[in-house]
Amino acid sequence: MKKTNNFRSFDEVLRSFLDRREKEFGMHRDNDWWHASSLGLCMRKHYFRRMGLSVSNPTPYRIRFVAQDGNAGHAWREKAAKSMGVLIACEERLRDKKLKYSGRFDLLIELQGEKVLIDIKTQRPEAFFRRSRKSKGEQVENFQKQQLASYVYFAKKKWPDLKEARIYYVDRGGGVREEFSFLFKKERFKKVTDELKTLNKYWEKKKIPPVDKTWLCKFCNYKDVCKKVEKSKLNFKQVIQKYA
Ligand code: SF4
Numbered sequence: 283m284k285k286t287n288n289f290r291s292f293d294e295v296l297r298s299f300l301d302r303r304e305k306e307f308g309m310h311r312d313n314d315w316w317h318a319s320s321l322g323l324c325m326r327k328h329y330f331r332r333m334g335l336s337v338s339n340p341t342p343y344r345i346r347f348v349a350q351d352g353n354a355g356h357a358w359r360e361k362a363a364k365s366m367g368v369l370i371a372c373e374e375r376l377r378d379k380k381l382k383y384s385g386r387f388d389l390l391i392e393l394q395g396e397k398v399l400i401d402i403k404t405q406r407p408e409a410f411f412r413r414s415r416k417s418k419g420e421q422v423e424n425f426q427k428q429q430l431a432s433y434v435y436f437a438k439k440k441w442p443d444l445k446e447a448r449i450y451y452v453d454r455g456g457g458v459r460e461e462f463s464f465l466f467k468k469e470r471f472k473k474v475t476d477e478l479k480t481l482n483k484y485w486e487k488k489k490i491p492p493v494d495k496t497w498l499c500k501f502c503n504y505k506d507v508c509k510k511v512e513k514s515k516l517n518f519k520q521v522i523q524k525y526a
Contacts, residue, residue, distance in 0.1 A: 300346055315377070316481050318385025318432045321474065322425030323498065325481060325491040330504045332485070333518075335525040338506035345501075348454075352404035355452065356388060359402060368392050376436040381478040382485075387433040390441070399437060399447040401430050407455030414451075414460060422449055422462050428477070431470045488518040 289295045313334045320328040363369040371390040377383065389400040403426070405413065413421055426449060434447045451460045484491050493512060499505060507525050510516065516524070 296347075297343055300343070300350070312384075314382065315384035316382050316478055318376075318383070318429050321432055321477055322423075322428030324494040324496070324502070325477075325484070326493055326508065327502055327504055328481065329484060329491050330507065330521075333522060333526060335504060335507060335521070337503035338525070339503050341501075341503060348406060351454065355404045355454070356402055360389060363389055363391050370397060370441075374437075376433065378436055381475065382482060383432065383436060383478055385429075385433055385436060387437060390437065390444070396446060397441055397444045399430075399433055399444060400450055401426075401433070401447065402450050402452065404452045404454045407453050410451060410453035410456075410458065414458075421460075427464065427470070428474060430464060431466045432474045434464075434466055435471045435474050490516075490518060490521065 289298070311334070313332050316328060316332065320331065360369070360372050363372070368391040369389065370392055372388065373386055374390070376385045376387065387399055388402045391398055391400060430447050430449060434444060438444050445465055447464050447466070449462045449464075451462075453459070481491075490511060493508060499508075502508065507521070510524075511521055
């Protein structure tokens with residue numbers, strides 16, 4: 283006889299799906315790398331993730347649903363680029379064994395004979411308009427530039443003539459779009475490699491990086507662990523024993 287399930291609503295089905303997928307992802311996570319998506323942000327948080335610590339402050343479902351919908355929006359844009367004959371590569375994994383870097387860019391396309399790397403950022407309407415109201419130089423966060431520059435730096439090893447990258451913001455509620463182009467210079471690439479070298483130094487010495495208090499701490503998955511590490515001055519080994 284077919285076993286009945288215990289789901290009381292469709293929303294519960296979706297929440298359980300996300301939980302299961304996150305658990306499976308956690309079990310198969312390759313913790314041997316620094317991930318592009320954490321560059322330019324708190325090094326301690328990045329470090330905790332690589333240590334494989336259990337999250338003490340899970341991301342609320344509301345935010346996880348928004349992220350899922352954002353990812354789903356990438357699919358049709360990828361199809362469109364392919365169909366219009368401009369797609370060179372998509373969702374390609376970039377790795378550097380020496381610097382322990384791992385990243386995956388959204389799209390690499392050809393525009394007017396030039397290769398252009400595209401990073402798609404779907405935003406909630408409030409976030410989109412809060413960002414677009416800022417002054418010109420501040421509309422793209424520094425950490426997003428750092429992540430984008432890392433894609434270009436490592437993708438250049440395969441496509442040496444790649445020069446340009448763009449962040450393509452989409453307002454998920456109203457359909458407004460904004461595209462920002464970057465031609466990164468050597469100094470920006472150095473910032474990327476310097477950050478990775480610093481992380482590697484902390485890792486080799488088994489030293490936990492200092493706290494980096496910003497407004498983002500409010501959303502950090504390791505907020506409670508971070509406080510306890512700070513309060514009790516726990517070292518690498520003690521943190522692994524308690525929280526991994
Ligand atoms: S709470 Fe803040 S300082 Fe601590 S790990 Fe998270 S982001 Fe970094």
